[in-house]
Amino acid sequence: xxxxxxxxxxxxxxxxxxxxxxxxxxxxxxxxxxxxxxxxxxxxxxxxxxxxxxxxxxxxxxxxxxxxxxxxxxxxxxxxxxxxxxxxxxxxxxxxxxxxxxxxxxxxxxxxxxxxxxxxxxxxxxxxxxxxxxxxxxxxxxxxxxxxxxxxxxxxxxxxxxxxxxxxxxxxxxxxxxxxxxxxxxxxxxxxxxxxxxxxxxxxxxxxxxxxxxxxxxxxxxxxxxxxxxxxxxxxxxxxxxxxxxxxxxxxxxxxxxxxxxxxxxxxxxxxxxxxxxxxxxxxxxxxxxxxxxxxxxxxxxxxxxxxxxxxxxxxxxxxxxxxxxxxxxxxxxxxxxxxxxxxxxxxxxxxxxxxxxxxxxxxxxxxxxxxxxxxxxxxxxxxxxxxxxxxxxxxxxxxxxxxxxxxxxxxxxxxxxxxxxxxxxxxxxxxxxxxxxxxxxxxxxxxxxxxxxxxxxxxxxxxxxxxxxxxxxxxxxxxxxxxxxxxxxxxxxxxxxxxxxxxxxxxxxxxxxxxxxxxxxxxxxxxxxxxxxxxxxxxxxxxxxxxxxxxxxxxxxxxxxxxxxxxxxxxxxxxxxxxxxxxxx
Numbered sequence: 301x302x303x304x305x306x307x308x309x310x311x312x313x314x315x316x317x318x319x320x321x322x323x324x325x326x327x328x329x330x331x332x333x334x335x336x337x338x339x340x341x342x343x344x345x346x347x348x349x350x351x352x353x354x355x356x357x358x359x360x361x362x363x364x365x366x367x368x369x370x371x372x373x374x375x376x377x378x379x380x381x382x383x384x385x386x387x388x389x390x391x392x393x394x395x396x397x398x399x400x401x402x403x404x405x406x407x408x409x410x411x412x413x414x415x416x417x418x419x420x421x422x423x424x425x426x427x428x429x430x431x432x433x434x435x436x437x438x439x440x441x442x443x444x445x446x447x448x449x450x451x452x453x454x455x456x457x458x459x460x461x462x463x464x465x466x467x468x469x470x471x472x473x474x475x476x477x478x479x480x481x482x483x484x485x486x487x488x489x490x491x492x493x494x495x496x497x498x499x500x501x502x503x504x505x506x507x508x509x510x511x512x513x514x515x516x517x518x519x520x521x522x523x524x525x526x527x528x529x530x531x532x533x534x535x536x537x538x539x540x541x542x543x544x545x546x547x548x549x550x551x552x553x554x555x556x557x558x559x560x561x562x563x564x565x566x567x568x569x570x571x572x573x574x575x576x577x578x579x580x581x582x583x584x585x586x587x588x589x590x591x592x593x594x595x596x597x598x599x600x601x602x603x604x605x606x607x608x609x610x611x612x613x614x615x616x617x618x619x620x621x622x623x624x625x626x627x628x629x630x631x632x633x634x635x636x637x638x639x640x641x642x643x644x645x646x647x648x649x650x651x652x653x654x655x656x657x658x659x660x661x662x663x664x665x666x667x668x669x670x671x672x673x674x675x676x677x678x679x680x681x682x683x684x685x686x687x688x689x690x691x692x693x694x695x696x697x698x699x700x701x702x703x704x705x706x707x708x709x710x711x712x713x714x715x716x717x718x719x720x721x722x723x724x725x726x727x728x729x730x731x732x733x734x735x736x737x738x739x740x741x742x743x744x745x746x747x748x749x750x751x752x753x754x755x756x757x758x759x760x761x762x763x764x765x766x767x768x769x770x771x772x773x774x775x776x777x778x779x780x781x782x783x784x785x786x787x788x789x790x791x792x793x794x795x796x797x798x799x800x801x802x803x804x805x806x807x808x809x810x811x812x813x814x815x816x817x818x819x820x821x822x823x824x825x826x827x828x829x830x831x832x833x834x835x836x837x838x839x840x841x842x843x844x845x846x847x848x849x850x851x852x853x854x855x856x857x858x859x860x861x862x863x864x865x866x867x868x869x870x871x872x873x874x875x876x877x878x879x880x881x882x883x884x885x886x
Contacts, residue, residue: 306324311341312335338350340353502880504878534570573605581605603639604719606639612643636656650684657690660678669709670706676729678694797815846862850862
């Protein structure tokens, strides 16, 4: 393709720019008008990060070398400063900057006493001399009476000082209370660091990162704490360069155990993969394999690298080998699915996909982790095989799942799991939609894919077409309820979920329970989740919902029982992990 053809589009923030020539995009990278973390595609291709696109590898390499040189000059600065500097995210807009609360103007000076005026009533009729004399004798005096004025001034001064003293006392009491409150809230460095490490061990990586950042503001963490938190910085805060430097320094220290060395190599490899430097990542993973030949995280990362390189046949075989030895690895099955459907496009006989179809059908009954994503590959694989009935059955299975559940599961820190995100999956959804005769349920599936990549307006348009075609189809209606829930129109979503057409659809209770928790309706949530629990006692979302109801009812022992049962079924289900931490902390 000609290098002067304007066939490149750039997605920067929320804008899509172009079309440009290859040279124009390269020049914009060089002049920093766009960034290597922006996305790019040709008019007939799909979006990919600039840092991972082969057409820009040379300029990306030059930019990285420049960044590394700049970073080397600043590595002596405080770790607290670096913790607050993200390497791979967009700057926070000004409107998100917190504004300090204005301090009220406390004027403690009492209002001035007004001038005392003589209010003695004037006699209406003349009085005798004796009466007048008696009146003057018993009177407290007029405004010109010096004794009266002295007495009033004395009382005025007393009241002024009394009010001033009272105000000072009130301010002092308020100050002491607020100071004590802040003191109770302010945690020390050691406590914050303990929280960070504890949250990491529990899988609560977001909380772990937050506690570590707060601790780093108080003082620079010791080397061992930095090493333990480096993978959290890399995976959760995208501090790839900084985390890599910490782990590289750890490797040169003596008396490191084999597991510590392997973990360090894995963290470094993930940081290189996030930066798009696949060669360095592969070399680092080989070092980890040298210490631990059957480490599943290292093997998964190597297979993911082959997938990113476009070596689909090799990637398919590597993922399949891992999955056969580790049948519980959802990431291995997911990687095999992606590599297999890509490889199937290059051969005339995609019958080997039947093994993939069987594996997916067997796995989706075991866990909810990436279940809907795997069902999408089930639709796509059977589409490639020409199995129309299989496609239609898989579409129904896809629509019978609760959308957006991947965010409720924790991902491994030592595997570059981001290839499972919907940004990479939406193209399979679009291709499957084009290959099959369009019908209402397939349009509902397409709308869910569009919702997953936040193209809500396109999702709404496709969904309206499905509703016009089949207004009473239960799977189209449940998709409409999911859409309304996503965009915050909860009463309308609940109204649809109560329609008789959905009485036999189990996912409607999960969606209703989720809405009830959002609206804090305990009775509604209990009804929805109890109904599911009667037929499925291993559903992690259901067990979480029942635990939430018990927490709201102050039945902590029962809540803990539901949490424990849920984590036995799904150890990486994030809402249950957070609820367990809450139960154990209070």
